[in-house]
Amino acid sequence: MVYVDRGVGARRARSIIHEYRIRTPKEIDVEGIAALKNVCVREDILEGCEGRLVRKGNCGIITVNTNTREVGKKRFTIGHELGHFELHGKKNSSFICSKKDVQPLGSFNVSPETEANEFAAELLMPEDMFKPQCAQTSPSLNHIQSLAYDFQTTLTATALRYIQYCPYRCAIVVSKENKIKWAKESEDFGYRLESGQKLHPDSWATDFFQGEDLTREMQTVLARSWFQYGRVSSTACLSEQSWSFPNYGEVLTLLFLDDSFDE
Ligand SMILES: [Zn+2]
CATH class of the missing domain: 3.30.450 (Beta-Lactamase)
Structure with missing residues (x-):
């Protein structure tokens, strides 16, 4: 049984951003952050899943699907798996996450997958950096696209984050x-x-x-x-x-x- 708590994913990601003194979107090197947590990231062809985490003790290996072309999607998957490592880790455990599991669209159900997605969204688009940008100009997909470029996230994930914070x-x-x-x-x-x-x-x-x-x-x-x-x-x-x-x-x-x- 995995313990779940609404908001815990975002809080954990925020504390990592704080811990490593990350201040700009450019500094959010998700593979680098994983490495600092003793988690290495590799790519492989995965059948029917988006990402995988294998944990042994305090170390882990994240595998992302080679077939995922988009950088923003890859980053979100790494963030999601790192979320499992930080939040749901037992000493030896593994997570195999499908396309349906790894997605920025929130869910009313509190589950480890939702928590890992919240973790990824906050890690890649921290509220402190993202929210002020939302009010800078009137709403448009062009503005959302430029935010996606700055934060190296997918247009969809960025748009959802924008809706969460725009005034x-x-x-x-x-x-x-x-x-x-x-x-x-x-x-x-x-x-x-x-x-x-x-x-x-x-x-x-x-x-x-x-x-x-x-x-x-x-x-x-x-x-x-x-x-x-x-x-x-x-x-x-x-x-x-x-x-x-x-x-x-x-x-x-x-x-x-x-x-x-x-x-
Ligand atoms: Zn997952």
Whole structure:
């Protein structure tokens, strides 16, 4: 039985950042941090899993899948496995983590996998460094992309972190097959976007699934094109920025309700 506690992952990562006096995103060398903890990182072809931790005594070996190309994804996997090492380590133990286990999208269930993900998110995008950046400019996918570049994280992980800390009413939506795959709203967003909800024909994101190219600019759209739940005025508009990722067959959307939003 592994002991779990909401927030323990983030707290442990924060104390490591503090312990090694890491002050800038560039200094977050996740393999270097692992090495300081007697954990070495190697790559290998892993069948059906994203990462693996084998622990013996106070030492460990993390293996990440060679087939994972994206640097940000690799870093998140290393962070996740290091999270298991720091939080769930018995003297001799091993963890084999699937794609579903290693992911930045939070879960209501408290589990070792959720804790390891929280650890990875805080280690790679520490609140003290990340949060102040969120308020620096008005919301856009361009800003999130530049944060992803600075912190060497995936666009998705960065977008989710952004939603957690931005002082604006925003939501991030990933769509696939013309339906919402998942969505995450900022705390004061005020509307819920349900997984499985079909995209409205007036949304910009849906154009990708009709075979059209998407502009990468922020656009205005009627709010009811997105909000099928909750009250919304028939003339209310919101800002939508949708980027397509044809290789994944997915669209990443940022929705933004500015101060003039009329409910
Ligand atoms: Zn795991």
